[in-house]
Amino acid sequence: MRNIRLTIEYDGSRFQGWQRLGAGESTANTISGKLCEVLSRMTGQFPELFCASRTETGVHAYAQTVNFHTDCTLHTTEIRHYLNRYLPSDIAVLDVQEVPERFHASLNAKRRTYRYRLSIADVPDVFERKYVYHLFKKPDVEMMRQAARLLIGRHDFQRFSSSKKKKGGIKEVFDIDIYQGGEELEITICANDFLHNMARIIVSTLLDVGQGMRPIEDIPRIFSGEETASDPIDPKGLFFQGAEYPQE
Numbered sequence: 001m002r003n004i005r006l007t008i009e010y011d012g013s014r015f016q017g018w019q020r021l022g023a024g025e026s027t028a029n030t031i032s033g034k035l036c037e038v039l040s041r042m043t044g045q046f047p048e049l050f051c052a053s054r055t056e057t058g059v060h061a062y063a064q065t066v067n068f069h070t071d072c073t074l075h076t077t078e079i080r081h082y083l084n085r086y087l088p089s090d091i092a093v094l095d096v097q098e099v100p101e102r103f104h105a106s107l108n109a110k111r112r113t114y115r116y117r118l119s120i121a122d123v124p125d126v127f128e129r130k131y132v133y134h135l136f137k138k139p140d141v142e143m144m145r146q147a148a149r150l151l152i153g154r155h156d157f158q159r160f161s162s163s164k165k166k167k168g169g170i171k172e173v174f175d176i177d178i179y180q181g182g183e184e185l186e187i188t189i190c191a192n193d194f195l196h197n198m199a200r201i202i203v204s205t206l207l208d209v210g211q212g213m214r215p216i217e218d219i220p221r222i223f224s225g226e227e228t229a230s231d232p233i234d235p236k237g238l239f240f241q242g243a244e245y246p247q248e
Helices: 033-043 076-086 141-149 197-209 218-224
Strands: 002-012 059-069 093-097 111-117 153-156 170-181 184-191 237-245
Touching: 033 059, 033 076, 033 093, 059 141, 076 093, 076 184, 111 197, 141 170, 141 197, 153 237, 170 197, 184 197, 197 218, 197 237
Parallel strands: 059 237
Antiparallel strands: 002 059, 002 093, 111 184, 111 237, 153 170, 170 184
């Protein structure tokens, strides 16, 4: 049986995330659901899909890594052509490779990167409204960077998450870069893994510090449980940049 690796990009605006996690919930309007639907027609099998990061409702991806096992004999070029022909126009397959049997898009990923786009223009951009979150109050970017440094390292990020699980909260954040270019801010977070809504909660908490809504001292207090993190920011500005794997 072959192990096929896909690199895909998608506009998550109208989808309910990568997959629905609730019992009995339909997967029809999810990225994985649409992909499975086309793959099952192509292969005659209903494949189990594994991805680098399960993006949430409304979140986009520039380079999501997916793998599945199949008996399909089509060449990788033919697979890419078939998928791009029949997938919805807001999902595209960038690359298809046959990889070793033990490759796993989630378990083998060592780093994952998310980027959040913010507009600080005087007037919101109508044509970017689905992909950029507009700020009507400009933040103190240097203060945000100082707060971001307190998040770097290995910590229990459970309190920066919407997850109800009490275990598995230890994650390592390698870097948080806050870049200002013209009328846009980009917050890029690189970590070994992310909890549910973790990236969006980190962004909103940093923004609250930058806009004077809370002091920088709240960051360690959130970790200790003395304070609560900010609510998740709107998903529309969040993009999964991609994952890094060993020997790549």
